[in-house]
Amino acid sequence: MSAATRSWSPQGLAARLxxxxxxxxxxxxxxxWLLPTLGLLISSFLSPTDLNRGGWWQALSAxxxxxxxxxxxxxxxxxxxxSLLSTVAIxxxxxxLVVTLGAFAGYAFAWLEFPGRDWLFLIVVALLVVPVQVALIPVSELFGAIGLFETTAGVVLFHTAFGLPFAVFLLRNFFAEIPRELLEAARLDGAGELRLFTRVVLPLGGPAIASLGIFQFLWVWNDMLVALVFADSAHPPVTVALQQQVRQFGNNIDVxxxxxxxxxxxxxxxxFAFQRQFVTGVMAGAVK
Incomplete structure:
Protein backbone atom coordinates (compact mmCIF):
# COMPACT_ATOMS: atom_id res chain seq x y z
CA MET A 1 0.00 0.00 0.00
CA SER A 2 1.39 3.37 -1.02
CA ALA A 3 1.90 6.25 1.39
CA ALA A 4 -0.95 8.23 -0.21
CA THR A 5 -3.33 5.31 0.18
CA ARG A 6 -2.36 4.82 3.82
CA SER A 7 -2.95 8.53 4.54
CA TRP A 8 -6.56 8.21 3.38
CA SER A 9 -7.22 4.94 5.20
CA PRO A 10 -9.32 4.98 8.41
CA GLN A 11 -6.15 4.63 10.48
CA GLY A 12 -4.48 7.49 8.61
CA LEU A 13 -7.50 9.78 8.99
CA ALA A 14 -7.71 8.95 12.70
CA ALA A 15 -4.02 9.78 13.14
CA ARG A 16 -4.49 13.10 11.33
CA LEU A 17 -7.52 14.03 13.39
CA TRP A 33 -1.03 30.26 29.99
CA LEU A 34 -0.26 33.64 28.43
CA LEU A 35 -3.61 35.19 29.44
CA PRO A 36 -2.38 36.54 32.84
CA THR A 37 0.65 38.04 31.10
CA LEU A 38 -1.60 39.72 28.54
CA GLY A 39 -3.86 41.02 31.31
CA LEU A 40 -0.92 42.47 33.24
CA LEU A 41 0.45 44.05 30.07
CA ILE A 42 -2.83 45.78 29.28
CA SER A 43 -3.28 46.81 32.92
CA SER A 44 0.12 48.48 32.85
CA PHE A 45 -1.17 50.79 30.09
CA LEU A 46 -4.44 51.73 31.85
CA SER A 47 -4.82 54.67 34.19
CA PRO A 48 -5.74 54.01 37.84
CA THR A 49 -9.17 55.51 37.20
CA ASP A 50 -9.90 53.09 34.36
CA LEU A 51 -8.59 50.13 36.36
CA ASN A 52 -10.85 51.01 39.30
CA ARG A 53 -13.76 51.32 36.91
CA GLY A 54 -13.42 47.79 35.53
CA GLY A 55 -11.06 44.98 34.50
CA TRP A 56 -8.26 45.07 31.95
CA TRP A 57 -10.53 43.58 29.26
CA GLN A 58 -12.30 46.96 28.88
CA ALA A 59 -9.32 48.08 26.80
CA LEU A 60 -10.24 45.52 24.14
CA SER A 61 -13.40 47.48 23.33
CA ALA A 62 -11.89 50.93 24.00
CA SER A 83 15.45 47.76 42.55
CA LEU A 84 15.78 46.55 38.97
CA LEU A 85 19.48 47.40 39.04
CA SER A 86 19.84 45.69 42.43
CA THR A 87 18.17 42.56 41.04
CA VAL A 88 20.58 42.48 38.10
CA ALA A 89 23.52 42.98 40.48
CA ILE A 90 22.37 39.92 42.45
CA LEU A 97 29.23 31.64 40.07
CA VAL A 98 26.91 28.64 40.23
CA VAL A 99 27.51 27.72 36.58
CA THR A 100 31.31 28.15 36.82
CA LEU A 101 31.86 26.41 40.15
CA GLY A 102 29.30 23.72 39.32
CA ALA A 103 31.05 22.95 36.02
CA PHE A 104 34.47 22.60 37.68
CA ALA A 105 33.10 20.47 40.51
CA GLY A 106 30.98 18.36 38.15
CA TYR A 107 34.03 17.57 36.04
CA ALA A 108 36.09 16.71 39.12
CA PHE A 109 33.45 14.32 40.46
CA ALA A 110 32.98 12.74 37.03
CA TRP A 111 36.56 12.21 35.81
CA LEU A 112 39.12 12.95 38.52
CA GLU A 113 40.24 10.40 41.06
CA PHE A 114 40.76 11.71 44.61
CA PRO A 115 40.24 10.29 48.12
CA GLY A 116 36.65 10.39 49.37
CA ARG A 117 35.18 11.35 46.00
CA ASP A 118 32.09 9.14 46.28
CA TRP A 119 31.38 10.16 49.86
CA LEU A 120 31.71 13.84 49.02
CA PHE A 121 29.30 13.42 46.12
CA LEU A 122 26.82 11.70 48.44
CA ILE A 123 27.04 14.72 50.74
CA VAL A 124 26.35 17.01 47.78
CA VAL A 125 23.30 14.93 46.85
CA ALA A 126 22.10 15.01 50.47
CA LEU A 127 22.30 18.81 50.46
CA LEU A 128 19.64 18.87 47.73
CA VAL A 129 16.94 18.09 50.28
CA VAL A 130 17.93 20.88 52.71
CA PRO A 131 15.23 23.60 52.52
CA VAL A 132 16.20 27.24 52.33
CA GLN A 133 14.14 28.08 55.42
CA VAL A 134 16.35 25.93 57.65
CA ALA A 135 19.40 28.10 56.95
CA LEU A 136 17.84 31.54 57.31
CA ILE A 137 18.49 32.04 61.04
CA PRO A 138 22.01 30.51 61.31
CA VAL A 139 23.19 32.19 58.11
CA SER A 140 21.72 35.50 59.32
CA GLU A 141 23.77 35.23 62.50
CA LEU A 142 26.89 34.30 60.49
CA PHE A 143 26.44 37.17 58.03
CA GLY A 144 25.83 39.57 60.90
CA ALA A 145 29.07 38.50 62.57
CA ILE A 146 31.20 38.94 59.44
CA GLY A 147 29.44 42.07 58.11
CA LEU A 148 27.58 40.56 55.15
CA PHE A 149 24.05 40.99 56.45
CA GLU A 150 21.94 43.32 54.27
CA THR A 151 24.54 43.41 51.52
CA THR A 152 24.43 42.37 47.88
CA ALA A 153 27.42 40.09 48.40
CA GLY A 154 25.58 38.25 51.16
CA VAL A 155 22.55 37.57 48.95
CA VAL A 156 24.81 36.39 46.11
CA LEU A 157 26.70 34.03 48.41
CA PHE A 158 23.48 32.59 49.82
CA HIS A 159 22.05 31.90 46.35
CA THR A 160 25.37 30.45 45.22
CA ALA A 161 25.59 28.10 48.19
CA PHE A 162 22.08 26.77 47.70
CA GLY A 163 22.38 26.57 43.92
CA LEU A 164 25.64 24.60 43.87
CA PRO A 165 24.35 21.17 45.03
CA PHE A 166 21.88 20.96 42.15
CA ALA A 167 24.48 22.33 39.72
CA VAL A 168 27.11 19.78 40.75
CA PHE A 169 24.60 16.92 40.65
CA LEU A 170 23.28 17.88 37.20
CA LEU A 171 26.62 18.56 35.53
CA ARG A 172 28.41 15.60 37.10
CA ASN A 173 25.79 13.22 35.71
CA PHE A 174 25.97 14.87 32.29
CA PHE A 175 29.78 14.94 32.13
CA ALA A 176 29.98 11.29 33.23
CA GLU A 177 28.18 10.26 30.01
CA ILE A 178 30.97 11.66 27.82
CA PRO A 179 32.80 8.72 26.17
CA ARG A 180 35.99 7.86 28.03
CA GLU A 181 37.73 7.13 24.74
CA LEU A 182 37.31 10.74 23.69
CA LEU A 183 38.99 12.00 26.84
CA GLU A 184 41.77 9.45 26.61
CA ALA A 185 42.46 10.45 23.02
CA ALA A 186 42.76 14.08 24.09
CA ARG A 187 45.16 13.09 26.88
CA LEU A 188 47.30 11.13 24.42
CA ASP A 189 47.54 14.30 22.32
CA GLY A 190 49.08 16.05 25.31
CA ALA A 191 46.03 17.86 26.69
CA GLY A 192 46.16 18.62 30.41
CA GLU A 193 43.13 18.56 32.67
CA LEU A 194 42.41 22.28 32.26
CA ARG A 195 42.76 22.13 28.49
CA LEU A 196 40.66 18.96 28.41
CA PHE A 197 37.98 20.66 30.47
CA THR A 198 37.82 23.83 28.39
CA ARG A 199 38.29 22.34 24.90
CA VAL A 200 36.39 19.04 25.17
CA VAL A 201 34.09 18.84 28.18
CA LEU A 202 32.63 22.34 28.14
CA PRO A 203 31.62 22.30 24.44
CA LEU A 204 29.98 18.89 24.85
CA GLY A 205 28.25 19.99 28.04
CA GLY A 206 26.93 23.24 26.56
CA PRO A 207 23.23 22.21 26.59
CA ALA A 208 23.34 21.11 30.23
CA ILE A 209 25.22 24.26 31.25
CA ALA A 210 22.68 26.43 29.41
CA SER A 211 19.79 24.64 31.14
CA LEU A 212 21.45 25.13 34.51
CA GLY A 213 22.03 28.82 33.80
CA ILE A 214 18.36 29.34 32.90
CA PHE A 215 17.16 27.52 36.02
CA GLN A 216 19.48 29.50 38.30
CA PHE A 217 18.66 32.84 36.66
CA LEU A 218 14.91 32.32 36.97
CA TRP A 219 15.18 31.15 40.56
CA VAL A 220 17.31 34.09 41.73
CA TRP A 221 15.40 36.72 39.72
CA ASN A 222 12.02 35.61 41.10
CA ASP A 223 13.22 35.02 44.65
CA MET A 224 11.60 37.04 47.40
CA LEU A 225 12.26 35.14 50.65
CA VAL A 226 16.06 35.36 50.59
CA ALA A 227 15.95 38.95 49.34
CA LEU A 228 13.49 39.93 52.06
CA VAL A 229 15.80 38.55 54.76
CA PHE A 230 19.33 39.32 53.52
CA ALA A 231 19.12 42.16 50.99
CA ASP A 232 19.84 45.79 51.77
CA SER A 233 16.55 47.37 52.84
CA ALA A 234 17.63 50.67 51.31
CA HIS A 235 18.27 49.05 47.90
CA PRO A 236 15.95 46.02 47.73
CA PRO A 237 15.51 43.75 44.70
CA VAL A 238 12.46 44.26 42.54
CA THR A 239 10.40 41.52 44.21
CA VAL A 240 10.76 43.21 47.62
CA ALA A 241 10.23 46.68 46.17
CA LEU A 242 6.97 45.59 44.54
CA GLN A 243 5.85 43.93 47.76
CA GLN A 244 6.39 47.23 49.53
CA GLN A 245 4.25 48.97 46.92
CA VAL A 246 1.40 46.50 47.49
CA ARG A 247 0.87 48.02 50.93
CA GLN A 248 -0.32 51.17 49.16
CA PHE A 249 -2.00 49.41 46.26
CA GLY A 250 -4.77 51.95 45.78
CA ASN A 251 -2.33 54.84 45.39
CA ASN A 252 0.52 53.16 43.52
CA ILE A 253 -1.15 50.92 40.97
CA ASP A 254 0.20 53.11 38.18
CA VAL A 255 3.70 52.10 39.34
CA PHE A 272 12.51 32.29 25.05
CA ALA A 273 15.95 33.53 23.96
CA PHE A 274 17.61 30.32 25.17
CA GLN A 275 14.72 27.88 24.81
CA ARG A 276 16.53 25.83 22.14
CA GLN A 277 19.50 25.23 24.43
CA PHE A 278 17.15 24.56 27.34
CA VAL A 279 15.15 21.93 25.45
CA THR A 280 18.33 20.36 24.08
CA GLY A 281 19.81 20.07 27.57
CA VAL A 282 16.63 18.62 29.06
CA MET A 283 16.22 16.09 26.25
CA ALA A 284 19.88 15.10 26.37
CA GLY A 285 19.64 14.51 30.08
CA ALA A 286 16.47 12.48 29.62
CA VAL A 287 18.00 10.29 26.92
CA LYS A 288 21.16 9.69 28.92
Whole structure:
Protein backbone atom coordinates (compact mmCIF):
# COMPACT_ATOMS: atom_id res chain seq x y z
CA MET A 1 0.00 0.00 0.00
CA SER A 2 1.39 3.37 -1.02
CA ALA A 3 1.90 6.25 1.39
CA ALA A 4 -0.95 8.23 -0.21
CA THR A 5 -3.33 5.31 0.18
CA ARG A 6 -2.36 4.82 3.82
CA SER A 7 -2.95 8.53 4.54
CA TRP A 8 -6.56 8.21 3.38
CA SER A 9 -7.22 4.94 5.20
CA PRO A 10 -9.32 4.98 8.41
CA GLN A 11 -6.15 4.63 10.48
CA GLY A 12 -4.48 7.49 8.61
CA LEU A 13 -7.50 9.78 8.99
CA ALA A 14 -7.71 8.95 12.70
CA ALA A 15 -4.02 9.78 13.14
CA ARG A 16 -4.49 13.10 11.33
CA LEU A 17 -7.52 14.03 13.39
CA UNK A 18 -5.72 13.10 16.61
CA UNK A 19 -2.69 15.16 15.60
CA UNK A 20 -4.86 18.14 14.68
CA UNK A 21 -6.78 17.94 17.95
CA UNK A 22 -3.51 17.79 19.87
CA UNK A 23 -2.20 20.89 18.08
CA UNK A 24 -5.43 22.79 18.81
CA UNK A 25 -5.23 21.76 22.46
CA UNK A 26 -1.59 22.86 22.76
CA UNK A 27 -2.37 26.23 21.14
CA UNK A 28 -5.31 26.80 23.49
CA UNK A 29 -3.21 25.76 26.49
CA UNK A 30 -0.47 28.19 25.44
CA UNK A 31 -2.95 31.03 25.02
CA UNK A 32 -4.51 30.24 28.40
CA TRP A 33 -1.03 30.26 29.99
CA LEU A 34 -0.26 33.64 28.43
CA LEU A 35 -3.61 35.19 29.44
CA PRO A 36 -2.38 36.54 32.84
CA THR A 37 0.65 38.04 31.10
CA LEU A 38 -1.60 39.72 28.54
CA GLY A 39 -3.86 41.02 31.31
CA LEU A 40 -0.92 42.47 33.24
CA LEU A 41 0.45 44.05 30.07
CA ILE A 42 -2.83 45.78 29.28
CA SER A 43 -3.28 46.81 32.92
CA SER A 44 0.12 48.48 32.85
CA PHE A 45 -1.17 50.79 30.09
CA LEU A 46 -4.44 51.73 31.85
CA SER A 47 -4.82 54.67 34.19
CA PRO A 48 -5.74 54.01 37.84
CA THR A 49 -9.17 55.51 37.20
CA ASP A 50 -9.90 53.09 34.36
CA LEU A 51 -8.59 50.13 36.36
CA ASN A 52 -10.85 51.01 39.30
CA ARG A 53 -13.76 51.32 36.91
CA GLY A 54 -13.42 47.79 35.53
CA GLY A 55 -11.06 44.98 34.50
CA TRP A 56 -8.26 45.07 31.95
CA TRP A 57 -10.53 43.58 29.26
CA GLN A 58 -12.30 46.96 28.88
CA ALA A 59 -9.32 48.08 26.80
CA LEU A 60 -10.24 45.52 24.14
CA SER A 61 -13.40 47.48 23.33
CA ALA A 62 -11.89 50.93 24.00
CA UNK A 63 -8.20 50.92 22.95
CA UNK A 64 -8.09 54.72 23.26
CA UNK A 65 -7.90 54.31 27.05
CA UNK A 66 -4.40 52.88 26.78
CA UNK A 67 -1.68 55.28 27.84
CA UNK A 68 2.06 55.17 28.48
CA UNK A 69 1.84 57.49 31.50
CA UNK A 70 2.28 54.57 33.90
CA UNK A 71 5.71 53.80 32.48
CA UNK A 72 6.63 57.46 32.75
CA UNK A 73 5.70 57.32 36.44
CA UNK A 74 7.67 54.10 36.80
CA UNK A 75 10.83 55.59 35.35
CA UNK A 76 10.47 58.54 37.70
CA UNK A 77 10.16 56.22 40.72
CA UNK A 78 13.69 55.81 42.03
CA UNK A 79 12.76 52.86 44.25
CA UNK A 80 11.56 50.67 41.39
CA UNK A 81 14.30 51.59 38.91
CA UNK A 82 16.95 51.13 41.59
CA SER A 83 15.45 47.76 42.55
CA LEU A 84 15.78 46.55 38.97
CA LEU A 85 19.48 47.40 39.04
CA SER A 86 19.84 45.69 42.43
CA THR A 87 18.17 42.56 41.04
CA VAL A 88 20.58 42.48 38.10
CA ALA A 89 23.52 42.98 40.48
CA ILE A 90 22.37 39.92 42.45
CA UNK A 91 21.15 37.62 39.67
CA UNK A 92 24.05 37.86 37.23
CA UNK A 93 26.89 37.07 39.70
CA UNK A 94 24.86 34.35 41.43
CA UNK A 95 24.18 32.67 38.09
CA UNK A 96 27.75 32.93 36.82
CA LEU A 97 29.23 31.64 40.07
CA VAL A 98 26.91 28.64 40.23
CA VAL A 99 27.51 27.72 36.58
CA THR A 100 31.31 28.15 36.82
CA LEU A 101 31.86 26.41 40.15
CA GLY A 102 29.30 23.72 39.32
CA ALA A 103 31.05 22.95 36.02
CA PHE A 104 34.47 22.60 37.68
CA ALA A 105 33.10 20.47 40.51
CA GLY A 106 30.98 18.36 38.15
CA TYR A 107 34.03 17.57 36.04
CA ALA A 108 36.09 16.71 39.12
CA PHE A 109 33.45 14.32 40.46
CA ALA A 110 32.98 12.74 37.03
CA TRP A 111 36.56 12.21 35.81
CA LEU A 112 39.12 12.95 38.52
CA GLU A 113 40.24 10.40 41.06
CA PHE A 114 40.76 11.71 44.61
CA PRO A 115 40.24 10.29 48.12
CA GLY A 116 36.65 10.39 49.37
CA ARG A 117 35.18 11.35 46.00
CA ASP A 118 32.09 9.14 46.28
CA TRP A 119 31.38 10.16 49.86
CA LEU A 120 31.71 13.84 49.02
CA PHE A 121 29.30 13.42 46.12
CA LEU A 122 26.82 11.70 48.44
CA ILE A 123 27.04 14.72 50.74
CA VAL A 124 26.35 17.01 47.78
CA VAL A 125 23.30 14.93 46.85
CA ALA A 126 22.10 15.01 50.47
CA LEU A 127 22.30 18.81 50.46
CA LEU A 128 19.64 18.87 47.73
CA VAL A 129 16.94 18.09 50.28
CA VAL A 130 17.93 20.88 52.71
CA PRO A 131 15.23 23.60 52.52
CA VAL A 132 16.20 27.24 52.33
CA GLN A 133 14.14 28.08 55.42
CA VAL A 134 16.35 25.93 57.65
CA ALA A 135 19.40 28.10 56.95
CA LEU A 136 17.84 31.54 57.31
CA ILE A 137 18.49 32.04 61.04
CA PRO A 138 22.01 30.51 61.31
CA VAL A 139 23.19 32.19 58.11
CA SER A 140 21.72 35.50 59.32
CA GLU A 141 23.77 35.23 62.50
CA LEU A 142 26.89 34.30 60.49
CA PHE A 143 26.44 37.17 58.03
CA GLY A 144 25.83 39.57 60.90
CA ALA A 145 29.07 38.50 62.57
CA ILE A 146 31.20 38.94 59.44
CA GLY A 147 29.44 42.07 58.11
CA LEU A 148 27.58 40.56 55.15
CA PHE A 149 24.05 40.99 56.45
CA GLU A 150 21.94 43.32 54.27
CA THR A 151 24.54 43.41 51.52
CA THR A 152 24.43 42.37 47.88
CA ALA A 153 27.42 40.09 48.40
CA GLY A 154 25.58 38.25 51.16
CA VAL A 155 22.55 37.57 48.95
CA VAL A 156 24.81 36.39 46.11
CA LEU A 157 26.70 34.03 48.41
CA PHE A 158 23.48 32.59 49.82
CA HIS A 159 22.05 31.90 46.35
CA THR A 160 25.37 30.45 45.22
CA ALA A 161 25.59 28.10 48.19
CA PHE A 162 22.08 26.77 47.70
CA GLY A 163 22.38 26.57 43.92
CA LEU A 164 25.64 24.60 43.87
CA PRO A 165 24.35 21.17 45.03
CA PHE A 166 21.88 20.96 42.15
CA ALA A 167 24.48 22.33 39.72
CA VAL A 168 27.11 19.78 40.75
CA PHE A 169 24.60 16.92 40.65
CA LEU A 170 23.28 17.88 37.20
CA LEU A 171 26.62 18.56 35.53
CA ARG A 172 28.41 15.60 37.10
CA ASN A 173 25.79 13.22 35.71
CA PHE A 174 25.97 14.87 32.29
CA PHE A 175 29.78 14.94 32.13
CA ALA A 176 29.98 11.29 33.23
CA GLU A 177 28.18 10.26 30.01
CA ILE A 178 30.97 11.66 27.82
CA PRO A 179 32.80 8.72 26.17
CA ARG A 180 35.99 7.86 28.03
CA GLU A 181 37.73 7.13 24.74
CA LEU A 182 37.31 10.74 23.69
CA LEU A 183 38.99 12.00 26.84
CA GLU A 184 41.77 9.45 26.61
CA ALA A 185 42.46 10.45 23.02
CA ALA A 186 42.76 14.08 24.09
CA ARG A 187 45.16 13.09 26.88
CA LEU A 188 47.30 11.13 24.42
CA ASP A 189 47.54 14.30 22.32
CA GLY A 190 49.08 16.05 25.31
CA ALA A 191 46.03 17.86 26.69
CA GLY A 192 46.16 18.62 30.41
CA GLU A 193 43.13 18.56 32.67
CA LEU A 194 42.41 22.28 32.26
CA ARG A 195 42.76 22.13 28.49
CA LEU A 196 40.66 18.96 28.41
CA PHE A 197 37.98 20.66 30.47
CA THR A 198 37.82 23.83 28.39
CA ARG A 199 38.29 22.34 24.90
CA VAL A 200 36.39 19.04 25.17
CA VAL A 201 34.09 18.84 28.18
CA LEU A 202 32.63 22.34 28.14
CA PRO A 203 31.62 22.30 24.44
CA LEU A 204 29.98 18.89 24.85
CA GLY A 205 28.25 19.99 28.04
CA GLY A 206 26.93 23.24 26.56
CA PRO A 207 23.23 22.21 26.59
CA ALA A 208 23.34 21.11 30.23
CA ILE A 209 25.22 24.26 31.25
CA ALA A 210 22.68 26.43 29.41
CA SER A 211 19.79 24.64 31.14
CA LEU A 212 21.45 25.13 34.51
CA GLY A 213 22.03 28.82 33.80
CA ILE A 214 18.36 29.34 32.90
CA PHE A 215 17.16 27.52 36.02
CA GLN A 216 19.48 29.50 38.30
CA PHE A 217 18.66 32.84 36.66
CA LEU A 218 14.91 32.32 36.97
CA TRP A 219 15.18 31.15 40.56
CA VAL A 220 17.31 34.09 41.73
CA TRP A 221 15.40 36.72 39.72
CA ASN A 222 12.02 35.61 41.10
CA ASP A 223 13.22 35.02 44.65
CA MET A 224 11.60 37.04 47.40
CA LEU A 225 12.26 35.14 50.65
CA VAL A 226 16.06 35.36 50.59
CA ALA A 227 15.95 38.95 49.34
CA LEU A 228 13.49 39.93 52.06
CA VAL A 229 15.80 38.55 54.76
CA PHE A 230 19.33 39.32 53.52
CA ALA A 231 19.12 42.16 50.99
CA ASP A 232 19.84 45.79 51.77
CA SER A 233 16.55 47.37 52.84
CA ALA A 234 17.63 50.67 51.31
CA HIS A 235 18.27 49.05 47.90
CA PRO A 236 15.95 46.02 47.73
CA PRO A 237 15.51 43.75 44.70
CA VAL A 238 12.46 44.26 42.54
CA THR A 239 10.40 41.52 44.21
CA VAL A 240 10.76 43.21 47.62
CA ALA A 241 10.23 46.68 46.17
CA LEU A 242 6.97 45.59 44.54
CA GLN A 243 5.85 43.93 47.76
CA GLN A 244 6.39 47.23 49.53
CA GLN A 245 4.25 48.97 46.92
CA VAL A 246 1.40 46.50 47.49
CA ARG A 247 0.87 48.02 50.93
CA GLN A 248 -0.32 51.17 49.16
CA PHE A 249 -2.00 49.41 46.26
CA GLY A 250 -4.77 51.95 45.78
CA ASN A 251 -2.33 54.84 45.39
CA ASN A 252 0.52 53.16 43.52
CA ILE A 253 -1.15 50.92 40.97
CA ASP A 254 0.20 53.11 38.18
CA VAL A 255 3.70 52.10 39.34
CA UNK A 256 2.89 48.57 40.53
CA UNK A 257 1.38 47.30 37.27
CA UNK A 258 4.22 48.28 34.89
CA UNK A 259 6.82 47.35 37.52
CA UNK A 260 5.32 43.87 37.91
CA UNK A 261 5.23 43.42 34.14
CA UNK A 262 8.87 44.42 33.73
CA UNK A 263 9.81 42.09 36.57
CA UNK A 264 8.01 39.22 34.85
CA UNK A 265 9.00 39.92 31.26
CA UNK A 266 12.76 39.68 31.88
CA UNK A 267 12.65 35.96 32.83
CA UNK A 268 10.32 35.33 29.89
CA UNK A 269 12.74 36.98 27.49
CA UNK A 270 15.66 34.97 28.91
CA UNK A 271 13.71 31.72 28.61
CA PHE A 272 12.51 32.29 25.05
CA ALA A 273 15.95 33.53 23.96
CA PHE A 274 17.61 30.32 25.17
CA GLN A 275 14.72 27.88 24.81
CA ARG A 276 16.53 25.83 22.14
CA GLN A 277 19.50 25.23 24.43
CA PHE A 278 17.15 24.56 27.34
CA VAL A 279 15.15 21.93 25.45
CA THR A 280 18.33 20.36 24.08
CA GLY A 281 19.81 20.07 27.57
CA VAL A 282 16.63 18.62 29.06
CA MET A 283 16.22 16.09 26.25
CA ALA A 284 19.88 15.10 26.37
CA GLY A 285 19.64 14.51 30.08
CA ALA A 286 16.47 12.48 29.62
CA VAL A 287 18.00 10.29 26.92
CA LYS A 288 21.16 9.69 28.92
Missing amino acids: AGGALRVFLVLAGLF PSRLTADNYAHLLSNGTITG TVPATL LAPGAFLSMVVPLVVF
